[in-house]
Amino acid sequence: MTAPADDPRSADLPGKWANERPRYAQVPGRSSDRGRAPVPPQLRLADLLRVGAIGLRTRPTRAFLSALGIAIGIAAMVAVVGISASSRAELDRTLDRLGTNLLTVTPGSSLFGQDARLPQAAVTMIERIGPVTDVSAVGRIEAKVYRTDRIPKAESGSLGVRAVDLDLPATVGAELADGAWLNAATGRYPAVVLGATAASRLGVPAAGPDRQVWLGGRWFTVIGILRPVPLAAELDTAALVGWPAAQAYLGFDGHPTTVYTRSRESQVEAVRAVLAATANPEAPNEVKVSRPSDALAARQATDEAFTGLLLGLGAVALLVGGVGVANTMVISVLERRAEIGLRRSLGATRGQVRGQFLTESLLLAALGGVGGVLLGGLVTAGYALIQGWPGVVPAWATLGGVGATLLIGGVAGLYPAVRASRLSPTEALATP
Numbered sequence: 001m002t003a004p005a006d007d008p009r010s011a012d013l014p015g016k017w018a019n020e021r022p023r024y025a026q027v028p029g030r031s032s033d034r035g036r037a038p039v040p041p042q043l044r045l046a047d048l049l050r051v052g053a054i055g056l057r058t059r060p061t062r063a064f065l066s067a068l069g070i071a072i073g074i075a076a077m078v079a080v081v082g083i084s085a086s087s088r089a090e091l092d093r094t095l096d097r098l099g100t101n102l103l104t105v106t107p108g109s110s111l112f113g114q115d116a117r118l119p120q121a122a123v124t125m126i127e128r129i130g131p132v133t134d135v136s137a138v139g140r141i142e143a144k145v146y147r148t149d150r151i152p153k154a155e156s157g158s159l160g161v162r163a164v165d166l167d168l169p170a171t172v173g174a175e176l177a178d179g180a181w182l183n184a185a186t187g188r189y190p191a192v193v194l195g196a197t198a199a200s201r202l203g204v205p206a207a208g209p210d211r212q213v214w215l216g217g218r219w220f221t222v223i224g225i226l227r228p229v230p231l232a233a234e235l236d237t238a239a240l241v242g243w244p245a246a247q248a249y250l251g252f253d254g255h256p257t258t259v260y261t262r263s264r265e266s267q268v269e270a271v272r273a274v275l276a277a278t279a280n281p282e283a284p285n286e287v288k289v290s291r292p293s294d295a296l297a298a299r300q301a302t303d304e305a306f307t308g309l310l311l312g313l314g315a316v317a318l319l320v321g322g323v324g325v326a327n328t329m330v331i332s333v334l335e336r337r338a339e340i341g342l343r344r345s346l347g348a349t350r351g352q353v354r355g356q357f358l359t360e361s362l363l364l365a366a367l368g369g370v371g372g373v374l375l376g377g378l379v380t381a382g383y384a385l386i387q388g389w390p391g392v393v394p395a396w397a398t399l400g401g402v403g404a405t406l407l408i409g410g411v412a413g414l415y416p417a418v419r420a421s422r423l424s425p426t427e428a429l430a431t432p
Contacts, residue, residue, distance in 0.1 A: 051352075052359025055336070056367075063364065070368025070409075071375060074401050077316075078376025082393040083383055084309060090389040101268050102172070102231055104290040105259040105279050116286035117255045122279040123165070126259060129278060131267035136171035137256035138235075139163040141246055143216035145192075145239040147202045151214070157201045161215060162238045163246035171260045172232040179207025179224030186223055187242025190215075190249060193224040195236040215239055216250045232260065323412070333357065333416045344425040354421035361413020362406060369405030373398050 056063040105126070107116040119125075123137045141161040144153065168174065169181055180186075182193060192215060194204060204211055204222055211222040220241065229235045246252035259279065263271040276287040333340070340353060377393050384391035 048355055048359055049363075051356045052363055054356075055360045056363060063367075066364055067367040067371060070365060070405065071371035074369050074372025074405055075375035075379065076372075078373055078393065078397050078401055079379040079383075081397040082376060082380030082391070085392040085394050085397075086380060086384040086387075086389045089392045090387075093390070101262050101265045103261045103263070103268070103272055103275060105261065105275055106288045106290075107257065108286050108288045110283070110286055116280075116283065118257070118259065118287070119280055119282075120254045120256075122256055122259055125278050125281075126261055126275065129263070129271055129274065131263045131271050132261055133264065134167070134171040134260075134262040136165040136168040136260050138165075138168065138232075138258045138260070139243070139246065139252055139255060140257040141216070141241075141250050141252050143250050145198070145202070145216075145220075146214040147204070149214040157198075158237060159198050159201060160234075160238045161246075161250065162235070162240050163243045163250075163252050164240045165243060168240075168260070171262060172229055172235070174229045174232070174235065175227045177225045177227045179222070181224055182240070182242045188244045188248070189242075190218060190220045190245060191223045191242070192220040193226060193240045194222055195226050195238050195240070196228045197236040198239055199225045201237075213239065215241070218249060234258075319408075330416045330419075333420045336420075340420050340423050341425045344423070350421035353423075354417045357417035357420045358410065358413050361409050361417065365405045365409020365413075366402070369402040369409075372405070373401050376401075 105118070105122070107118050110116050123135050126132060127135050139162065141163055143161040144156040145159050145161055146156065164182070166182055166184065166187055169176075176193075177196065179193070182191065192213060194202065194207075194213075199205070199222075202213060204213065204225065207222045207224050209221060212219045213222060214220075220239070226235065226240075241250070243252075243254075247254060261271070261275065272289055272291070275289045276284040280287045343353060343356075344350075377398070380393050381391045383389075
């Protein structure tokens with residue numbers, strides 16, 4: 001204990017201690033400092049962190065192994081969550097290609113059984129529906145396509161001709177195998193894009209200025225060839241020409257026969273309910289609207305299943321990490337009873353001892369949590385790269401993993417900390 005400042009002995013102390021005076025609690029009926037009970041100094045946060053890290057520094061191997069155990073548990077959680085999220089992202093991407101939000105509008109039959117027609121303004125009216133994101137139309141043309149003008153008309157190979165909007169590929173997910181798609185210029189002239197099956201039957205292996213087909217009684221230049229279109233298989237066996245060119249060269253009347261629409265997934269059913277009345281307000285009963293793809297229901301089911309799976313795995317991993325922290329801290333208290341007794345005998349309070357071991361538990365959990373998140377992220381990225389998936393690690397898995405680890409580390413270290421604080425100095429020092 002340091003001597004009071006008015007004690008002559010204080011002059012012999014080093015300068016660091018010469019001006020320090022111990023704090024005393026006032027004892028009733030006494031006014032002098034000698035009658036006061038000493039009050040232990042409070043630990044600052046920096047001091048608490050330094051004291052809490054003593055156990056980690058003096059036992060680095062045990063601390064490393066304990067943090068490694070926590071890190072493995074958190075890494076397993078993050079990796080499972082990340083791989084599952086990456087798998088779900090790949091599934092969503094696949095389902096997008098399958099058209100989970102694609103609806104088609106086609107003409108039905110009139111009350112007298114005759115074939116109905118969609119209005120020419122059907123596409124414009126459908127575009128005004130709020131949740132609709134993409135609209136494109138196709139019109140059937142009464143014409144045939146042949147490799148040359150020498151082939152008999154009856155040998156058409158069951159190939160059709162369609163007038164198409166320029167934004168059709170984006171709506172139905174069509175991709176080019178060769179050449180280019182129609183644009184504002186080529187859509188007005190005798191240019192054609194062949195579907196995958198049509199190109200094969202016509203014997204046209206590639207597009208180019210020297211590739212021509214006999215279509216509707218005149219030559220059309222093949223500027224592109226499509227890959228198979230899963231969402232619109234009718235395009236595979238068709239020759240596709242621009243809407244203006246079809247009207248100018250092939251006698252097309254301008255009425256669409258199929259309208260493809262995409263909308264926000266959450267609004268597919270709502271859009272479907274108003275499509276018929278929007279496409280043909282005068283006779284909505286003469287309009288057919290496809291039902292939402294089964295892939296949309298599959299996506300919703302998988303989202304629910306994945307959510308439950310991820311939450312369950314995360315809870316198990318965090319529980320394992322908490323058990324590891326509690327076990328490590330209980331053993332640490334048992335092994336360091338002599339240290340606890342020495343600190344208590346030198347004036348450390350129960351609260352300070354409790355804070356020391358609780359801080360040590362939190363530091364241990366933080367090391368394991370951060371290491372586990374980094375390790376889990378690397379495992380997820382590596383596995384996603386091998387599988388060709390988009391690497392996805394949800395933010396809640398990283399931030400929540402560290403935060404939950406600290407919370408569980410604090411809860412798990414609370415009992416050992418309380419147990420350490422309750423040891424009396426004589427009991428602790430007497431323990432061999």
